[in-house]
Amino acid sequence: MARKPVKKTRRQFMVNTAQAACSVGVVSSLIGGYAANSSASDAQALRPPGALPTQDFLSACSRCGLCVQACPYDTLKLASWLDNAPNGTPVFDARKTPCEMCDDIPCVPACPTGALDPELTNIDDAKMGIAVIVDRESCLNLNGLRCDICYRVCPLLGKAITLERRQNPRIDYHAILEPVVHADFCTGCGKCEHACITEEPAIKILPVDLAKGKIQDHYQLYWQTDQAKELEAGPDLPKLNIAKPESK
């Protein structure tokens, strides 16, 4: 190559190397800080079915939009700069357009990088988020009315949302039918949030990390212990009549 050879002293070489390293450091800390900050907004994003957990997803998604174009209902969008999700990643707004839970899940095989897990083949196993009654005070059912819309539109009818009968303390002889979400079954499709008839939805889909608490491992729920199961199965003892939601 053509450039005239320049004599370089060792000192010059060291200085140049240090300068290059420091420059990389400066740029790295700037864009690294921005990235860390912006990925925090991911906590609010509803992802397509099969999306890997946040950190893995953000290292895997190439922002190509193939999942968006594969979606037959225009549910998915690519986040733009000012959205509550890292730029260019696929999200959906359950209130506007919920996931229709296609049987063949076309968005997943469209993903070229595996950011949407190809092992997801049954849409009922998807975990896009979890429905949460965010405002008990504005839920019509919890006010004693028979709205029931979230219960009725749920694709996993009677499993992901059940109506639990409670006494209405305001009028002692009427019941409240409380919609109760069962996280084991809820896929986070957003049909309930979309259908909720109040001005602002009383039920919303939250990403799993936001929606779920976690009990420490040392707590033992007696109905989940082997002993309780034995007791329940035992022939000699009277059956324990345990009220519990259906579980997977």
Added chain:
Amino acid sequence: MKQAIGSAAQQEHGMWYAHRFLILRRLSQSLIILLFLLGPVFGIWIMRGNLASSTVFDTVPLSDPYVFAQLLFAGHIPEANAIIGVSIVLAFYFFVGGRAYCSWVCPINMVTDLAAWLRRKLGINAHTNIPKRLRLVILAATLLVPLVISIVVWELINPVSMINRAIVFGIGYGWLVLVAIFLLDFAVVRNGWCGHICPMGAFYGLIGKVRLTKVTAVNREQCNNCGDCYMVCPEPQVLKPPLKDAKEGVSPVINDSDCTNCGRCIDVCAPDVFKITISSN
């Protein structure tokens, strides 16, 4: 009085011939945008996705090697589809030259070319000296940071991807980035974005170290020193050695991988000094 840049070539070869590479490039850039738009707008699905990853006729996968590298450094091993897609793209740029991406494919190029053209027309010389190495520094950082925090970083702000997404999936706030890049190139740094900052271009430059298609100053002894090629070249530092250092035994082939194979030097040269050639190093 100095003639307008390229006018000698226009007198010699005619208007169209003196813009042939420029026209071909604009056609190439527009065609790529059109192919990606045909699906969402008219339902004709020749290409799906965008420049980061796409499929042609729902079968052939294509993936951008720089985006792919960022995923790898963030610790994600992509599916076979993406690996095949990257291999196809790498093979393509081995033939046409890495930075052919910059001048024949990248949508930003039309904006930076517009800024450079306006600068020449209006005689704007404002230029802040920043080292061309900066893009390599940014490239290093965009691969190092994902290595540490396991998040793809540059794609959060990569204007090239952003504009591409904006065109295919709705413009959104993407135009703000175009304005920023235009202003940078127009009034702050000559060839500022493509020539100094863009790590994507730097990456394609590294890929292009090994390439078959190169511009060669085949008739360099015919050069009449008009300087038009230097004026239009987005990376003028690549021109001088092959063009002028024949005495030092320098090959007339432009081997510097910063060359984008845009062919503007061929367009504007009245004595036909340059040619596109196929040659190995």
